[in-house]
Amino acid sequence: MLDIQNLQVVYGTGRMRVDAVKNVSFHVEPGAAYGLVGESGSGKSTVLRAICGLAPITNGRVLVDGQQVTTPRGKAFYRTVQMVFQDPYASLHPRHTVDRTLSEPLAIHGEKDGEARILQALKEVGLGPSFRFRYPHQLSGGQRQRIAIARALILRPKVLLLDEPTSALDASVQAEILNLLDDLRRRLGLTYILVSHDLAVVAHLCERLLVMQHGEAVEETTSAALRSGVATNDYTQSLIQASQGFTRVAPQPAQAPAA
Amino acid sequence: MTKPLLDVEDLRVRFHLRTGTVEAVRGVSFQLGRERLGIVGESGSGKSQTGRAILGLTPPPGEVTAKRLAFDGIDLLTASKRTLRTLRGGRISMVMQDPKYSLNPVMTIGEQIIEAYQAHAKASKAEARDKALAMLEAVKMRNPGRVFSLYPHEVSGGMGQRAMIAMMLVTDPDLLIADEPTSALDVTVSMEVLRILDELVSERGMGLIFISHDLKLVSSFCDRVLVMYAGRVVEQLEAKNLREAQHPYTQGLMRCLPTLADDVRPLPTLNRDPAWAL
Numbered sequence: 001m002l003d004i005q006n007l008q009v010v011y012g013t014g015r016m017r018v019d020a021v022k023n024v025s026f027h028v029e030p031g032a033a034y035g036l037v038g039e040s041g042s043g044k045s046t047v048l049r050a051i052c053g054l055a056p057i058t059n060g061r062v063l064v065d066g067q068q069v070t071t072p073r074g075k076a077f078y079r080t081v082q083m084v085f086q087d088p089y090a091s092l093h094p095r096h097t098v099d100r101t102l103s104e105p106l107a108i109h110g111e112k113d114g115e116a117r118i119l120q121a122l123k124e125v126g127l128g129p130s131f132r133f134r135y136p137h138q139l140s141g142g143q144r145q146r147i148a149i150a151r152a153l154i155l156r157p158k159v160l161l162l163d164e165p166t167s168a169l170d171a172s173v174q175a176e177i178l179n180l181l182d183d184l185r186r187r188l189g190l191t192y193i194l195v196s197h198d199l200a201v202v203a204h205l206c207e208r209l210l211v212m213q214h215g216e217a218v219e220e221t222t223s224a225a226l227r228s229g230v231a232t233n234d235y236t237q238s239l240i241q242a243s244q245g246f247t248r249v250a251p252q253p254a255q256a257p258a259a
Numbered sequence: 260m261t262k263p264l265l266d267v268e269d270l271r272v273r274f275h276l277r278t279g280t281v282e283a284v285r286g287v288s289f290q291l292g293r294e295r296l297g298i299v300g301e302s303g304s305g306k307s308q309t310g311r312a313i314l315g316l317t318p319p320p321g322e323v324t325a326k327r328l329a330f331d332g333i334d335l336l337t338a339s340k341r342t343l344r345t346l347r348g349g350r351i352s353m354v355m356q357d358p359k360y361s362l363n364p365v366m367t368i369g370e371q372i373i374e375a376y377q378a379h380a381k382a383s384k385a386e387a388r389d390k391a392l393a394m395l396e397a398v399k400m401r402n403p404g405r406v407f408s409l410y411p412h413e414v415s416g417g418m419g420q421r422a423m424i425a426m427m428l429v430t431d432p433d434l435l436i437a438d439e440p441t442s443a444l445d446v447t448v449s450m451e452v453l454r455i456l457d458e459l460v461s462e463r464g465m466g467l468i469f470i471s472h473d474l475k476l477v478s479s480f481c482d483r484v485l486v487m488y489a490g491r492v493v494e495q496l497e498a499k500n501l502r503e504a505q506h507p508y509t510q511g512l513m514r515c516l517p518t519l520a521d522d523v524r525p526l527p528t529l530n531r532d533p534a535w536a537l
Contacts, residue, residue, distance in 0.1 A: 039445035039446070039447065039448070040416070040445055141302075170301040170302055170472060171301070171472065171473075171474065171512055171515055171516055172301065172511065172512060172515050172528060172529035174515070174516075175515035175516070175517075175526040175527070175528050175529070176528050178517065178526055179525040179526055179528065182524065182525060183525070197445060197446060198446075199519060200516065200517045200518055200519050201517055203517070203519055203522075204517035204522070204524075204526070226519060227519050227520070227521075227522065229519075238447055239446065239447065240519065242446040242447050242449075242450050243446060243519060244479075244519075245475045245476055245478070245479030245480075246450060246453050246454075246457075246476060246479040246480040247479065
């Protein structure tokens with residue numbers, strides 16, 4: 001479905017040159033979920049932004065459905081690929097109602113039957129029709145992220161790019177959104193690319209993942225391997241360890257959970 | 260138990276708004292010795308307001324009341340502003356969430372640490388400078404001399420947070436309140452920062468209040484955990500016994516996290532019982 005070949009993203013020139021992404025390649029099958037993991041500055045979000053046209057592609061190719069993308073991206077591209085951003089507090093227009101937010105993509109693409117589509121989209125993300133005329137400030141963080149997902153889904157895309165969709169949310173709300181994403185993927189046959197710094201979230205949602213560091217791909221692995229703690233790379237290993245919580249260097253004697 | 264360092268009884272924080280009164284913290288009581296205490300809860304549970312109220316940093320028009328709010332025998336509610344000023348930053352200090360917003364952008368990191376030190380200790384500039392450099396070294400800065408003369412925008416998030424910790428610990432406080440000190444940092448960096456914090460706390464025998472929304476992190480870092488919900492402490496337990504938590508809210512919070520260890524699908528979600536907030 002998605003084929004990224006030797007993707008390179010460079011910002012600036014000369015002394016100010018920053019290589020944000022260096023030669024990253026991966027392939028995502030239709031209906032699969034692929035994770036990108038790494039620390040801030042590792043270039044994982046830049047890969048997503050390069051795919052959907054928010055960052056320049058300096059070198060390499062991005063193929064969607066076997067076709068190389070054009071710059072600027074056409075309408076057809078955005079019918080296939082949509083993005084959900086990290087912070088639902090920032091990604092929804094504060095002075096647009098849910099209805100307006102959802103009708104915008106329909107208007108751009110000349111879709112008819114807006115009202116039914118909006119109600120359908122709200123239903124898909126588990127919100128009732130009563131949310132239709134609310135403003136973002138009248139919604140909780142989880143509800144806002146649901147609206148952002150509904151906005152991305154309303155054009156019936158095949159690929160959803162998810163940039164840290166749950167990191168601004170509380171743990172209990174994160175669980176709800178992860179369940180929703182899992183469910184939508186199965187029901188609508190979507191392909192996901194998920195960017196997250198949380199290994200557990202990526203392992204939960206994705207089958208395969210790419211670990212990135214300093215703009216380079218460090219290791220491609222599977223969630224199953226991650227769960228069993230198998231990682232050939234030291235950096236991946238340190239990420240796995242860090243996700244287990246804090247460990248004291250000298251283990252305390254009272255560590256055995258007996259008694 | 261010896262005399263507690265901090266004694267909080269029935270702490271309440273209210274905000275009188277146009278639309279009515281919001282009680283952000285509703286009757287929180289706990290005692291703190293020289294230990295690591297975690298306060299966990301979701302956004303809006305009142306955990307940060309609890310930390311701020313202890314320092315007298317509740318933003319106006321907030322109103323703080325308590326049956327007792329005493330630090331080392333000093334009543335913080337009736338203490339004069341002057342006493343409070345010497346306590347704050349001196350014997351009690353606070354590390355905030357985001358170094359980007361809590362460091363002064365137009366002062367070098369070294370100057371800021373010197374300023375913090377000289378505000379509480381009579382010391383010459385040279386002494387303060389030595390102390391600041393020693394402190395930067397204590398937080399594992401690779402090149403303290405260089406970091407000393409850098410501005411906050413020139414350092415990474417992890418370094419900024421370590422500089423904050425250096426600044427807060429330079430006065431040798433007895434109590435450190437850390438409000439989400441690692442939430443803005445990457446996992447591996449945050450582990451590093453926690454390790455430094457952990458060492459300093461145990462070396463200097465400080466009391467630590469660690470405020471976080473991350474239950475897993477808190478349970479692995481702290482000795483004791485308070486779980487807050489809607490302004491109340493719903494459960495208080497030893498961190499190592501977190502798995503045996505009794506309250507359905509704590510249990511729910513534990514269960515709804517995806518883990519690497521096992522694959523539960525769909526994730527159990529939290530059904531909030533209105534009775535918890537009563």
